[in-house]
Amino acid sequence: MEWIFIRWVPTSELEEGDRLGRPLYTTDGRLILSSGQVLTWRMISGLIRMNVEGAYIDNRRPNEVSTSPVNQLDVLRAAAFEAVRGFFNSVAESERLEPRPIMRLANDIVRHVLTEADGGFQMKEHRTEAAYLYAHSVNVCLLAVMTGMKLGYSDLQLKTLAIGALLHDIGRVSKHAVNPEYDHPRVGFDLMRRYPELPLLSAHVVLQHHEKVNGTGYPLGVQGEQFRQAAQIVAVANDYDHFVNEIGENRLPHEGIEYIMSKVDTHYHISVVRAFVQSVTPYPVGTMVRLSNGMVGTVVEMHKGQPSRPVIQTHDHGLRIDLMHFPTEFIEEVILEPGAAAV
Template sequence: MILVPTGSLQEGDRLGQHVYRSDGRLVLSRGAVLTANLISGLIRMNIDSVYIDNVRDNEAVPASLMDSGLLRAAAIDVVRAVFTEVAGTGSFHSRPVIRLADDMLRALAKEGDVKLQMKELRTEGSYLHAHSTNVCVLSIMTAMALGYTEQHLRTVAIGALLHDIGYVAAQAVDARTDHPRIGFDLVRRHPDLPLLAAHVVLQHHEQLNGGGFPLGIRGEALRQSAQIVAIANDFDHFVNEIGQNRLPHEGIEYVMSKVDVSYEIAVVRAFVQSVAPYPIGTVVRLSNGMIGTVSELHKGHPSRPVIVTKDQGLRFDLLHFQTDFIEEVILDPRVLAG
């Protein structure tokens, strides 16, 4: 079963899951065979993607939903729809959030030891949606490393997806510094969402030493689930801030510097264990000017991978060339192709 953008659907595709509107109403049932009219109807209803369970002629099923980028793209679309609804009405439908959290949990559990590229190019308009999606992925991976149960993972995923929902509502009342409290009030209105998810939203800017906001809580009052989302939030903002050329391994060093100040060491350790700053396939520019692709990782030395250079295909092991280092993650595929 694969997730396909509605604009890429073809007549004869068969739905692998029910399709719902943003308000939770059923549109099409699992097993429905799509016609041109049905596809047009999905597009008109602004349904961005659907699951299909057929394999098209001469087409292979992607080995990984996360690697294909389809699930992440669908997640961004769901977050965008929820945030747009909140900005317009002051409320949101919870069912799409719950389904998305479940989909992401299943995909990441199936992947096992997944390593995702967390460095992205973002615009102002898409920043918050992509950020919320990345925070969710990072939070799930960290909670898995901590051995959380499926129910607890689901709660963390929902809290991570919605951690900035109050920021969207706060823009209208000029209370951005109080967005965790506003988000808490929005989330706790939904009885089908875990109350702990609302507390994750409330506490994701708190710190162990009491220096956070909006409540200034400290120590054991700061829930571990909220710390997980706080670390993911800080890391993603640090690495992907618009206009900054910050590297993923610098983001890891940044969150590690806040141990016992903002977060417990156990949570930081689980986060670092879960995140590869330069996953295999990452295109980088080295300090010596070479451009290449990460081909191997060294356990215990995440910032010193093996690079295969673009021009000559040389194997360049940074663990053995201590004076050279990664200077930039290249996100434009035309650089490698050119």
């Protein structure tokens, strides 16, 4: 039996024929190469010129590796990142939105979630301050659409939800946001209402994504049924992604789930939180982690109903550790590519 073994290799030691075990990105979030890509000398030379420090290499045989859905998601997230950056830059520079590209991106994301998202996706990312908003907006959209799907939303409802999720923070970059933290929901709503092609509900999602069911949110202080379900979905996704990916914090995906669950009935309705929790895969297959015993390994199997206790295959000794059977062991860190930030 050949053990799963993904190892970090400096760029200077890469060899033609090596297979990427993780996607490679530039520091500002652009996809360089997808996971599963077999390297050529020309690719390696390009990585050296771009000052990429190294890559995770997967030595499994091609017939042991299924990378197509992951590759599709890698490419989609990178394209979405670039598109969202364009939306935000347009507002920052000229207070303008282009509805057609926004709606097209929302359609692409919904299509992917409906057909390819069964295994979840890795939500923990390296982020820089400059690119944080763009990566955050893409993650929130993916999480929101997955939650809406769990709640039985139609294709049209999912696309409307996706538009609101992609643009929920667009008001932050507007010159009309005197206090961006507090003003951005209303400024984003007013901006979207200038474009009749964008759904009214999407604009209300932007307006309400900082509200709470107990009436203590902002900017309007709505409560109960006034807090639209679609806006609650985006609010939950927004809270979760900020918690897990806040710069300078080492918080784990399953801790983010616990954080969201603690807000039931004060911030969000239980039906929305339940659907969100059922949609999130904190440690999808392929996630590299460090365990509390110091061992590093890769998630190779998940337990339905216990997503925070997956099966890990260690890299050094090829041990298969089922965390359901080792209650004193737990995931201590999600290991991301050093020197190759996701965003």
